[in-house]
Amino acid sequence: MYATNEWSPLKKVIVGSATGARIPELDTSMRLINYADVDDISKINVGPYPDQVIEEANEDLEIFCDFLRAEDVEVLRPQNNTPVEYYDYCPRDVVFVHGKKAIATPMPIHARHKNYLNIKDHFDNLTVTYRSKENDLYNPGCVGNPNQLALTEVAASFDAANILRANDDILYLVSNSGNVQGAKYLQEQLPKTNVKMLQGVYSYMHIDSTVAFLREGLLLINPSRIKDVSQLPKPFCNWDYIICPEPQPIGHYGTYRNSSNWISMNLFSVNPNLVVVEEHQTSLQKELKKYNIECAMLPMRHAITLGGSFHCVTIDVERG
Ligand code: DAV
DSSP states (O other): OOOOBSSSOEEEEEEOBOTTOEEOOOOHHHHHHHOTTOSOGGGOOOEEOOHHHHHHHHHHHHHHHHHHHHTTOEEEOOOSSSOOSSOBSOGGGTEEEETTEEEEOOOSSGGGTTGGGGTGGGOSSEEEOOOOOOGGGBOGGGTTOTTSOSBOSSSOOBOGGGEEEETTEEEEEOBTTBOHHHHHHHHHHOTTSEEEEEOSSOOSSOSTTTEEEEETTEEEEOTTTOSOGGGSOTTGGGSEEEEOOOOOOOOOSTTOOOSOGGGGGOOEEEETTEEEEETTOHHHHHHHHTTTOEEEEEOOTTHHHHTOOTTTTEEEEEEO
16 A cells, blocks of 8 residues: 555655756736735746756755665656656645555646646556646735635636645645635545645735644644744644754855745655755754654755655655
8 A cells, every 4th residue: 555644654755856956927917926915017037047056956865865865765767758848846736545555736937838748658547637727717806915815716727736635634735826726626536535625824925834733642732833833734634743943054056035934844755754954944953853853854945946855856756
């Protein structure tokens, strides 16, 4: 049996690639999903990321792959079959894996609708979900207003990075990158699993800089977004929790910025006692040590520039 959680011993993983990474034209979906918190979009760089960013990000990804191989993990990489309209840096966003089931999710950004093509051959049986391109899927009122989400409910729409797995239970963040219809669709796909929605804590992209699962009954929370664990649905509100220490800022390249400093907590579990953490996050390392969790401290220089650290740049294809 394949494990269906975030922490069981890792056997096989896809690690992303920065090659070809670019920022697409700001159509409605890009404008509202990625930049709802930006008033003036005239300064957003469109086009390929600078060569330096791509080269350094790829160097750090190679170091990460070598580390994983030394831990006896089989490492797969995106193929270069399809031109990259956005990026292959964060496969986590693109395909949701639950045991032997893999779902290419209905991603809200149009430029990512074909993102799964460069990793599809790594799955035996990939379900590709219908993705709406209708304008009424998007809510222009979200700009500058985190209380209004970017997605309406006319169709299921979500990035796989809005989800965390804990065996029989799944935590699904409702935010600009995942709507309630998306959680319902996921529940239909996984009838034996309880899909629990997390709402009203973080409006922007993805769950994995807000909550991390470390092992059965233990999670890490971002105290700037989750003021009290009672905000989490059952059973997670009853788990033990670690409050993530303040991030150590690592900066970003020029005006390219795709995440908050809380990408510091975007860690990736090799097993319940070993996680990979960005190398400057020593306060987090100390905190995890108290729970017998060792941190492999590795570089990820463009985590903020490109909007992803070790959880984002992976898909754990097999754990057990
Ligand atoms: O905290 O800015 C990071 C997105 C990670 N996939 C943040 C969201």
